[in-house]
Amino acid sequence: xxxxxxxxxxxxxxxxxxxxxxxxxxxxxxxxxxxxxxxxxxxxxxxxxxxxxxxxxxxxxxxxxxxxxxxxxxxxxxxxxxxxxxxxxxxxxxxxxxxxxxxxxxxxxxxxxxxxxxxxxxxxxxxxxxxxxxxxxxxxxxxxxxxxxxxxxxxxxx
Numbered sequence: 001x002x003x004x005x006x007x008x009x010x011x012x013x014x015x016x017x018x019x020x021x022x023x024x025x026x027x028x029x030x031x032x033x034x035x036x037x038x039x040x041x042x043x044x045x046x047x048x049x050x051x052x053x054x055x056x057x058x059x060x061x062x063x064x065x066x067x068x069x070x071x072x073x074x075x076x077x078x079x080x081x082x083x084x085x086x087x088x089x090x091x092x093x094x095x096x097x098x099x100x101x102x103x104x105x106x107x108x109x110x111x112x113x114x115x116x117x118x119x120x121x122x123x124x125x126x127x128x129x130x131x132x133x134x135x136x137x138x139x140x141x142x143x144x145x146x147x148x149x150x151x152x153x154x155x156x157x158x
Contacts, residue, residue: 048100051107075143085153113150
């Protein structure tokens with residue numbers, strides 16, 4: 001007599017074993033195909049990282065009024081406009097980059113910013129905004145600011 005139910009169970013076990021076997025083969029191929037070498041960042045990734053790094057250096061230089069550092073990281077025309085308004089006693093800026101876009105000749109960093117300026121008369125002014133800071137891709141100098149400029153010192157009234 002032929003037992004049909006035991007044959008079906010054996011067939012199911014055989015199919016399950018095949019699935020497990022192929023899953024193991026797939027995982028083995030997948031793990032072996034991954035390179036153990038460090039992945040080198042792309043030129044775009046390096047440009048974006050450098051723009052963010054320069055942005056941080058500019059922010060820090062602005063807060064301590066370091067004209068030399070500002071001149072090193074910002075295009076000359078924009079530097080002059082920023083330096084002539086460094087009449088605050090202390091500034092605290094907070095940048096939150098949201099997006100970095102790369103074009104053929106520039107790196108554009110979209111950001112939200114919040115700033116507090118303290119003046120000699122102890123007056124404190126707080127502003128915030130959204131801007132796009134445009135860096136020259138070759139020199140990585142800040143050349144233009146679209147939208148709200150975080151480096152414009154707010155006017156105070158006595």
